[in-house]
Amino acid sequence: MLSRPTLLKILSTLIVFGAWEIAGRIPVSYAFPTFIESMQALARMTFDGTLFTAYGETLKPLVIGILISTVLGISIGLAIGLSGWFDWLMSPIFIVMQAAPLAALIPLLVMAYGIGLTSKVFVVCIMAMPVIVLNTSSAVRNTPSSLKEMGRSFLGSDLEIITKIIIPSASPIIFSGLRLGVSAGFIGAILSELKITPTGVGDIITYSRSIADYPSMYAAIFSIILLAVLFLNLLETIENILFEGNNRGYVSD
Amino acid sequence: MSQTKEAFAKATALDTEIAVSTRNICKNYGAVEALKNLSLDFPRGQLTSLLGPSGCGKTTLLKIIAGLLEPTSGEVEVNGRLVTGPGPNRAFVFQDFALLPWASVMRNVAFGLELRGVAKSEREAIAERYIREVGLAGFEKSFPHELSGGMRQRVGLARALSVDAKVLLLDEPFSAVDEQTRRKFQEDMLNLVAHENKTFIFVTHSIEEAVFISDQIAILLPRPSRVSEIIRPTGFRNRDMGNIRRDPEYLDIVDQIWASLRSYVE
Ligand SMILES: Nc1ncnc2c1ncn2[C@@H]1O[C@H](COP(=O)(O)OP(=O)(O)OP(=O)(O)O)[C@@H](O)[C@H]1O
Ligand SMILES: [Mg+2]
Numbered sequence: 001m002l003s004r005p006t007l008l009k010i011l012s013t014l015i016v017f018g019a020w021e022i023a024g025r026i027p028v029s030y031a032f033p034t035f036i037e038s039m040q041a042l043a044r045m046t047f048d049g050t051l052f053t054a055y056g057e058t059l060k061p062l063v064i065g066i067l068i069s070t071v072l073g074i075s076i077g078l079a080i081g082l083s084g085w086f087d088w089l090m091s092p093i094f095i096v097m098q099a100a101p102l103a104a105l106i107p108l109l110v111m112a113y114g115i116g117l118t119s120k121v122f123v124v125c126i127m128a129m130p131v132i133v134l135n136t137s138s139a140v141r142n143t144p145s146s147l148k149e150m151g152r153s154f155l156g157s158d159l160e161i162i163t164k165i166i167i168p169s170a171s172p173i174i175f176s177g178l179r180l181g182v183s184a185g186f187i188g189a190i191l192s193e194l195k196i197t198p199t200g201v202g203d204i205i206t207y208s209r210s211i212a213d214y215p216s217m218y219a220a221i222f223s224i225i226l227l228a229v230l231f232l233n234l235l236e237t238i239e240n241i242l243f244e245g246n247n248r249g250y251v252s253d
Numbered sequence: 254m255s256q257t258k259e260a261f262a263k264a265t266a267l268d269t270e271i272a273v274s275t276r277n278i279c280k281n282y283g284a285v286e287a288l289k290n291l292s293l294d295f296p297r298g299q300l301t302s303l304l305g306p307s308g309c310g311k312t313t314l315l316k317i318i319a320g321l322l323e324p325t326s327g328e329v330e331v332n333g334r335l336v337t338g339p340g341p342n343r344a345f346v347f348q349d350f351a352l353l354p355w356a357s358v359m360r361n362v363a364f365g366l367e368l369r370g371v372a373k374s375e376r377e378a379i380a381e382r383y384i385r386e387v388g389l390a391g392f393e394k395s396f397p398h399e400l401s402g403g404m405r406q407r408v409g410l411a412r413a414l415s416v417d418a419k420v421l422l423l424d425e426p427f428s429a430v431d432e433q434t435r436r437k438f439q440e441d442m443l444n445l446v447a448h449e450n451k452t453f454i455f456v457t458h459s460i461e462e463a464v465f466i467s468d469q470i471a472i473l474l475p476r477p478s479r480v481s482e483i484i485r486p487t488g489f490r491n492r493d494m495g496n497i498r499r500d501p502e503y504l505d506i507v508d509q510i511w512a513s514l515r516s517y518v519e
Contacts, residue, residue, distance in 0.1 A: 149321050150351035153339045154365040164368075168355050194284065243355060 033215040042219035050204065051223060057200030058224075061117055062189040065124025069181055072128045074174060077136025081170075082162070087137070098130035102188070106195045120192040127188030128181040135177025139170035168243060176240045179232055186228045270313075272297035272452040273318060273420055278327035280313055287313045289477030291327070293468075295420075300446045300453040302463035304510065305473030306517045311456040312348060314473075315422050318454065319345050331420060341369070344418035350405045352397040359393040361408050365416040376415075383411040385475065387441075402429030403438075410470050420452045427462065435462070440494050442466050454467060460514070464506045465497055472510060474517060 017035050024034030033041075044053040076094075079086045106123065143166045151161040158170040167174075193202020201220050208216035272303050273295040280288040287310040303311045316322040318329050320339040329336040333341065344365065352361050357391045359377060360367070363382055366376035384393055387407040397405055406429050411421055412420055426434045443466055444452055457463050464486055474481045489500040 144351075146347055146349050146351040147353065149316075150347060151368065152347070153319050153321055153343075153345040154368045154412075155339055155341060156368040160368055164364075165353070201315070 014122050019121075031212075031214050033218055034150070037215040038218040038222060041213075041215035042223060045204070045216065045219060051220075054220070055198045055227075056194060058189055058202065059200075061120035061124055061192060062185060065121045065188065066128055066182055068121070068186045069125050069132055070178060071126035071183065072125075073132030073177075073181065074136050075176070077133040077177075078140055078167075080133065080137035081121035081140025082166075090133075091137070094130040094133045097126055098134065100126075102126060102191065103195065106192070110196060115197045119196055120189070123196070124185045124188040127191075128185035131172075131184060132177045132181040135180070136170065136174045137179075139173035140166055142173075143169045145156070170244045175235070179235055182231060182235060183228060186224060186231075190224060243251075258419070270297045271295065273329070273331050273454065274452070275314070275318065276327055278314065278317060279325045280317060280322070281325045281482055282485070286477045287289075287323070287512055289479060291479055292409040292471075293471055293480050295452055295484075297452050298446075298450055299443070299468035300455055300466055301471060302467040303454065303456045303471050303473055304458075304460065304463045304514075305478075306475055306514065307458070309473045309475035310478040311473060312424055315345075315424050315456055318420075319343055319422050321345070341416070343420045343422060344413035344416050346409050346413045346421065346423040348424040348428070350397070350409045350429075352405055355399050356396075357393065358389060358395050358397070358400070358408055361397065362411045362415055365412050367499050369416065372424075379415050380411070383415045386414070387411045396433065402435050403431070406430065414449075418451075420442055420454065423453065423455045425456050425458065439466050443494060460507050460510045461498075464510070470506075470510070472513060484510065495512055 020038075021035040024032055024037065027034075043050075044243055077091060080090050081087075102123065105126065106119075109119045109122050113122060147165050147169060148161060151165045156164065190202055190205075194206065198206045201224055204220040205217050208214065208220065271294045274280070275291060275293050278288050278291040279286075291310075291314065293301075303313055304313060310461060313322065317324050318336070321330075321337050331340070353364065354369055356364065359380055361379035363371075363376040367373075371379075381393065384390060387403060389407055389411065392400065392404065397408065400408065406426055410423075410426060413423075421497075426440050430438065439462060442453075442455075444467075446466070447453075455463075455466065467486065468490065470482075470484045471480050471487070472482045472484070473479070484506060486502065486506055488502040491496050492500065
């Protein structure tokens with residue numbers, strides 16, 4: 001027997017795919033293929049290996065960028081949340097970064113770092129890091145002060161108070177920042193392939209569009225969305241394993 | 254009234270050793286004068302209540318004694334040594350429980366020991382004993398949100414007891430429980446005071462509660478906060494617990510405290 005949430009997920013997926021198929025058959029636009037055509041293209045690209053070579057390219061800046069953003073973003077966010085001085089120094093940078101129009105920055109990045117991997121990693125980081133930093137710092141700042149006081153009164157060291165009280169208490173919001181950051185990182189990775197040099201999945205999208213092979217183009221877009229969803233689910237699983245008790249609700253007076 | 258006077262007479266002939274003493278404590282929060290020139294001694298092995306209207310600085314005083322807040326001026330001594338911060342000789346029971354929501358009852362109770370670096374098996378053995386003592390046996394694996402308010406409060410109490418500090422600071426520990434449970438807790442508290450050789454500093458809003466469980470009651474008045482009276486109920490302390498509430502001295506003291514506090518309750 002499937003659980004209710006799973007059932008709902010399957011149902012909503014079916015509705016979306018059904019709507020896609022119908023829209024493709026009307027057709028809404030001659031450039032909009034049906035769901036089945038797109039899936040056929042996806043299967044073809046999977047079996048002839050095109051997709052794997054493409055992801056080999058795309059995942060490099062994506063994974064590197066997300067790893068950097070996660071490690072650096074959480075550390076900087078912690079520092080900002082813990083120290084007013086650091087907040088003053090760093091917060092404005094990330095607020096500007098989050099607000100900045102990325103497309104306008106790309107030419108600058110290309111000028112500074114060329115069209116290689118470095119620029120693409122930068123794009124992923126610029127997309128992913130601000131939300132991770134800002135979520136982490138606000139979660140850390142909002143740790144209930146009575147919990148911190150409790151830690152001090154039972155003689156916890158500063159480090160223990162950070163690792164045993166502040167981080168676990170902030171973890172739900174840190175993880176929601178990570179989820180947002182990772183989604184933004186995916187957008188950044190594809191954007192960099194569309195705007196800097198067409199490689200990987202971005203190349204499939206650009207190329208199929210130029211030869212009007214719309215099913216392949218949509219298949220590539222679909223695959224990246226699928227990958228992002230799988231990745232986010234993985235993240236949720238990790239969170240549940242690491243901070244089991246946080247699913248158990250909060251106690252207030 | 255005569256019995257009350259008698260109690261006051263005894264109060265002056267104080268011979269117990271002093272465990273905690275506060276001298277000329279002032280505490281300002283910006284423009285708010287929370288405490289002004291407050292001096293108070295807490296005898297060893299006894300329970301002292303801080304009683305007073307809301308906002309008169311009871312929590313503030315307790316946190317200053319705990320070393321969690323710096324007084325603006327004045328000093329606190331515990332066992333003759335000046336307090337500069339939290340120490341192993343004091344444990345705090347928080348008004349809002351301060352339990353870790355992601356940790357089981359067992360981990361919460363053992364958390365004080367965990368922070369002191371006690372090994373896991375050892376601290377869990379100690380925690381288990383105190384979980385039983387506060388009547389939560391069987392709930393070791395529960396999480397705080399699965400407990401009632403009164404049970405959460407008892408988790409906080411067990412945590413403070415398990416670090417075996419000589420001075421226990423309790424900030425309205427029974428505020429979250431119903432009247433029946435409250436009476437039961439008060440009796441448990443009297444047993445605790447009788448059997449553990451600890452000094453209890455106990456904040457409460459309830460006049461009856463203060464008179465029932467205290468060896469000494471300090472009445473605080475607000476703006477600026479100061480100790481207005483110290484009352485030592487002595488006559489009924491050695492009687493059977495069930496009869497305390499019928500004791501004329503008990504009733505007299507309750508009346509007298511109400512008379513001095515009523516002008517502050519509009
Ligand atoms: N962190 C703070 N910042 C500013 N003012 C504060 C702060 N904490 C307490 N106060 C003020 O100090 C006064 C005393 O507060 P305190 O919490 O000690 O009162 P209390 O006697 O414990 O009250 P209650 O019985 O309601 O718990 C109050 O008037 C309050 O407004
Ligand atoms: Mg208070």
